[in-house]
Amino acid sequence: MNMDMQRFHATFFEESREGLEAMESGLLSLENGNRDAELINSIFRAAHSIKGGSATFGFDAVASLTHVLETLLDELRAGKRDVSGDAIDAMLASVDVLRSLLAEAEHGHVADPVAVKAVHARLTAVLSGDAAAAPVPVAQAEAAPEGWQIGFAPAPGLFMSGNDPLRILRELEHLGQLKVATRVDRLPGFEQMDPLEAYLAWDLGLIGKVPRSQVEEAFAWVVDDCELDIQPIAAAVAATPAAGVPAVDTPAAATGAPAANGEAAETSIRVSVDKIDGLINLVGELVITQAMLKQVSGVLDPAQCERLFAGLDLLERNTRDLQEAVIGVRMLPVDAVFRRFPRLVRDLSSRLGKQVRLRTIGEGTELDKGLIERIADPLVHLVRNSIDHGLEMPDVRREAGKEETGTITLAASHQGGHIVIEVSDDGRGLNRERILAKAAERGLSVPENPTDTQVWDLIFQAGFSTAEAVTDLSGRGVGMDVVRKNIQALGGEVQLESTAGKGTRVVIRLPLTLAILDGMAVSVGEETLILPLNYVLEALQPQPDDVRTLAGEGKVLRVRGEYLPLLSLNEHYNYGGQRNPDPLVVVVEGDGQKLALEVDELIGQQQVVVKNLENNYRRIHGISGATILGDGRVALIVDIGGLVRSLRLPQAA
DSSP states (O other), X not given: OOHHHHHHHHHHHHHHHHHHHHHHHHHHHHHTTOOOHHHHHHHHHHHHHHHHHHHHHTOHHHHHHHHHHHHHHHHHHTTSSOOOHHHHHHHHHHHHHHHHHHHHHHHOOOOOHHHHHHHHHHHHHHHHTOGGGOOOOHHHHSOOOSEEEEEEEXXXXXXXXXXXHHHHHHHHHHHSEEEEEEEOTTOOOGGGOOTTSOOOEEEEEEESOOOHHHHHHHTTTTTTSEEEEEEESSSOXXXXXXXXXXXXXXXXXXXXXXXXXXXXXXXXXXXXXXXXHHHHHHHHHHHHHHHHHXXXXXXXXXXXXXXXHHHHHHHHHHHHXXXXXXXXXXXXXXXXXXXXHHHHHHHHHHHXXXXXXXXXXXXXXXXXXXXXXXXXXXXXXXXXHIIIIISOOHHHHHHTTOOSSEEEEEEEEEETTEEEEEEEEOSSOOOHHHHHHHHHHTTXXXXXXXXXXXXXXXXXXXXXXXXXXXXXXXXXXXXXXHHHHHHHHTTOEEEEEEETTTEEEEEEEEESOSSEEEEEEEEETTEEEEEEGGGEEEEEOOOGGGEEEETTTEEEEEETTEEEEEEEHHHHTTOOSOOOSSOEEXXXXXXXXXXXEEESEEEEEEEEEOBOHHHHSOOOTTEEEEEEOTTSOEEEEEOHHHHHHHHHHHHHO
């Protein structure tokens, strides 16, 4: 294949994935009662576009399926048939199968032939009016082999999505005799090992006449976080997980929804993310160079260098404008994540027998693309928790005087320099006594008369779960701790609020971008540290009478009648060296708690380019990154949330 054809293929796959997302969203809207003619036309156009492109490039399996789907949609838009539940179910199933067929065409992962045949049969049955015969059971459509040979290699970040390989192996053991061979070729040396990453892989032999659907169900929640190869022992037919799994793919690199017509397409172009990242890196270097010039010019005589100073001021303004413009290119509406949840909620609520309404607010709020891709897994886990644990069954809600249909709300908004994402439900709320009982059972120390915040913090302990039964959705003890670690890795923080009988609300705060931030530079010992400005409330000169020492609690500072934990950054980071006898204090707030930080001197506010410390050195507790100052020195960026948690967790854990 020549390079030009590869480029055309990449565009086709990207536009087809967007088309499938649009189709799925439109079909769910149809299911909810929307019968707008333009909605049906938009679904038809998406299918028609995929069919045309696949036929052009010779992807016959995709073209064949979309031809049948297009025929059904054409009859719907022409008014020749009514929109029925059977038709929507069949079309949604075809969207799933088309995703797997596109993956086969793009990456060579062989789609499940049984699932492809079944969805063809369902669509044909709907077209012929024999919808009752449409769902072809997979177990009947295939002769179960003597067993299955399974290659399972989790992605390094599998744990961060709240999944546990051991649970999957245990589920397989219930299906038949399981032979396990562990692959350790990815296992690093002990010193390089990260406890949050998955290194092991497995070659599994499942002996017994087990339907393929049951094997695939065991891997349902990890299909996007692993390399999986399932082959029948009787006949070597390679296959990937069935397309019926609820879709939680990472959003494709794109500039937005596909154009509905040719006019809209002329207003945008597709650019590789690598090119945009390269631009951001160059702008970051330009910011550092501009800071260097400004620092050097500080020793010059303003009277003799008036034009130079005017030029430097103009350069600073232009650099900031350029930086904001380039970063804006990487910003995508958070709807890129939100739009996957209607299907997820539909499938899970049906599976659990619950009635669930999904409400989204602020879908147009923009966030850095890198953050959007990495926030998806934590949100999926939180929504699954809300449906499984939070919302009651319809009869329970009715007895409690609630509407039988529960509501899950996804909301996004800008607050200061952060984006705030909320996941809330109107369910039963958290059970304070059950959480405390579970903490006592596990031997966790809890302060006397703990506040609700301290009790809710216990949920974020590793392996903590109050589920009465372990299901394939939750109750495995792998969950909220991983969610918090995931958010913290993005420089964000998580707060949990709950009211018994009324529901639970999880609030996630993230920086708008991981590339550049506004910070306050402070001097500590002989070092310079950067405090993210979004966390800074005020700076003050403490009076000796305002400082108190509490037994076992360290120092506190009284600020306008409120006592705040007082932390010396010099002592915390073990800097030593010459200290200011009259230190200053910067009051910050993170994770909903205020903290007074003792520093030697305030240098001033400045914009800094964030460099990832882990990629160049290693993870350091209490440090979120680093930057290069105008004089070429490296300054560390303080992790405010980490400092707050380091003081709070010993009390709540």
